Every structure is written in structure tokens, then in C-alpha cells.
Amino acid sequence: xxxxxxxxxxxxxxxxxxxxxxxxxxxxxxxxxxxxxxxxxxxxxxxxxxxxxxxxxxxxxxxxxxxxxxxxxxxxxxxxxxxxxxxxxxxxxxxxxxxxxxxxxxxxxxxxxxxxxxxxxxxxxxxxxxxxxxxxxxxxxxxxxxxxxxxxxxxxxxxxxxxxxxxxxxxxxxxxxxxxxxxxxxxxxxxxxxxxxxxxxxxxxxxxxxxxxxxxxxxxxxxxxxxxxx
Numbered sequence: 542x543x544x545x546x547x548x549x550x551x552x553x554x555x556x557x558x559x560x561x562x563x564x565x566x567x568x569x570x571x572x573x574x575x576x577x578x579x580x581x582x583x584x585x586x587x588x589x590x591x592x593x594x595x596x597x598x599x600x601x602x603x604x605x606x607x608x609x610x611x612x613x614x615x616x617x618x619x620x621x622x623x624x625x626x627x628x629x630x631x632x633x634x635x636x637x638x639x640x641x642x643x644x645x646x647x648x649x650x651x652x653x654x655x656x657x658x659x660x661x662x663x664x665x666x667x668x669x670x671x672x673x674x675x676x677x678x679x680x681x682x683x684x685x686x687x688x689x690x691x692x693x694x695x696x697x698x699x700x701x702x703x704x705x706x707x708x709x710x711x712x713x714x715x716x717x718x719x720x721x722x723x724x725x726x727x728x729x730x731x732x733x734x735x736x737x738x739x740x741x742x743x744x745x746x747x748x749x750x751x752x753x754x755x756x757x758x759x760x761x762x763x764x765x766x767x768x769x770x771x
Contacts, residue, residue, distance in 0.1 A: 547646065547738060548758060549611045550750065554593065554651050554698065556658055556735050557614065559622060559644040560601040567600055567639060573629065574680050577602075580624050582694045588617040591696035594659045596666065596681040603662045605649070607698065618644050647734040648750060648758070650742020654731075655700050658741075659686065660718050661731055675719065687716045733760070 561567040568574050574597055581604075585592050589609035596603045608614045626639040649658055663686070666678035675683040685692035686701065689712045697711075704714035734741035740750050740758040751758045 547615065548648055548740070548750075548754065549615075550648060550754065551608050551611050551613060553750075554605060554607045554649040554655055554658070555614055555646050556649055556662070556731070556741065557604040557606060557618065557644055557646045558601060558735055559618070560641040562638050562641045564600050564641070567602070567629075568597060568680075569629075569633065573632075576628060577625055578680075578694060580621055584617050584621045584624070585694070588613045588620075590614060590617045591698075592682075592694050593696065593698045593701065594662045594682045594686060595694070596662050596678070598665060598669070598680075603665060605655075605658055605662055607696075614646065645735045646738060647731075648740045648742075650740070650746035651698070651700055653743050653746065654741060655698060656704075656715075656718060657723075657727065658731065659701070659715075661723060661728060663687075664719070664723065687712055687719070 568577065577597060581592065581595070584590075585606070590613045591607045591609075592604060593607065594603075594605040606614065606617075608617070622640050622644070629639055630636060649655060663675045663681050663683040666672045666681065667675055672678045675681065676688055682692060682695055684690035685695045686697075689708060701715065702711060705711035731741060737760055739760055740747045747759050
């Protein structure tokens, strides 16, 4: 069976996951994290992809980004992953692929879920019990979004900026979001949409994207498709 074609849409946020091959390590040394972030900024700028949030885990990466062009995410991720792999292979005298095939991605309904996606991404190290609170983890965007640090990689989404009239107010309001309980069901649906390459959002959002692209953008229901199903 041929693999499903990716969604192609610009001007809306995407959640992207790229995992290490066989869930193996992607970052072996502090310098690797630094180099990846340098390349992340470089290729995002070149392809007009705005990065809103990120976290670099030991064996995978999460990104929240908005492309300005239809092919922006695809080209950006291809160049980022290839460049990083080549450098890691040279540095550690290894061969073969570093990443587990294609990256996974989903289109996000900003009005409904964007800030929850920010939070879920930056909570990864705490959920993995690598740190107690997100601010203790060095390789994420939380320092910018929640603690007013400088990070040239980040382009704040308008909904993030709307949290306050000033930078300090936005950061304070953003920190308050982390006091709320994250429903396991939300995390499950978030991951499922990304792993399946579908939209994550309200039914209205899914219908709008489906009409715009002329294809199904959510998981199909079990059983034989009904006549007229996209």
C-alpha cells in the first residue's frame, strides 16, 4: 500500500515529531544540541518557517511551526535532518540513517488548541521525569515563552502575544497555563493526529481544511467506507 501523501497547507501551525532510528539516541553531547538549534534557526529562516515552540529530547524532537509556503515544512525538515545527520556521522564516525524515516506531522487548529500544544511540547522533559519543572530543561523554548529569555529561533504566534500587552505579561500568563492539569486524552489525541498525519482541531476546522484540500484530514472510522466518504 502506498504511503499517505502529506497535507500541504501554509499559514497554519504544524506539530512535527522526528524520532531517532529505532528510538535511538539523536543527541550524544551538548555540542550536538547546540548544533541542531543553529541549523534549526538557519533552515527555518531560509524556508520562511516560523518556529513557535520546540523541545529536543535525547531520542526525538518536537517542533511547533507555521510555514509561509506549501512546501515550507517539507523542505525545511529535509534540509535540517540531512545536514544534522551528515555532521553527526562525520563527528562520531558512524554510517547510515540517524532518524526513523519520515518525520510525523499534523496541522493544528490554532484557535482551539495552539496554546495547549505549546504546553504539551514543553512539558515533555517533566513528563519523562528528566526535570521537575519545564524551566529546568535547557533544550526547549520554555525559557523564551515562559521566562523572558532571548531565543533568536522563536517567532511568537499572535495568539501567544495576545496573552498580554507586554512581554512580561505574556510570559506570566503563559506560565499560568502550566498550572492546569493536562488530560491524558488530550495527549493521546495529539499524538495520534501527529503520528497519523491528520488535522488536530475542532470538527469545523477539520471540515474547512478538508474542503480546502479536497481530501480526508482525519482518521477514518473502522469498517467499510460509506458511499460519499472522502
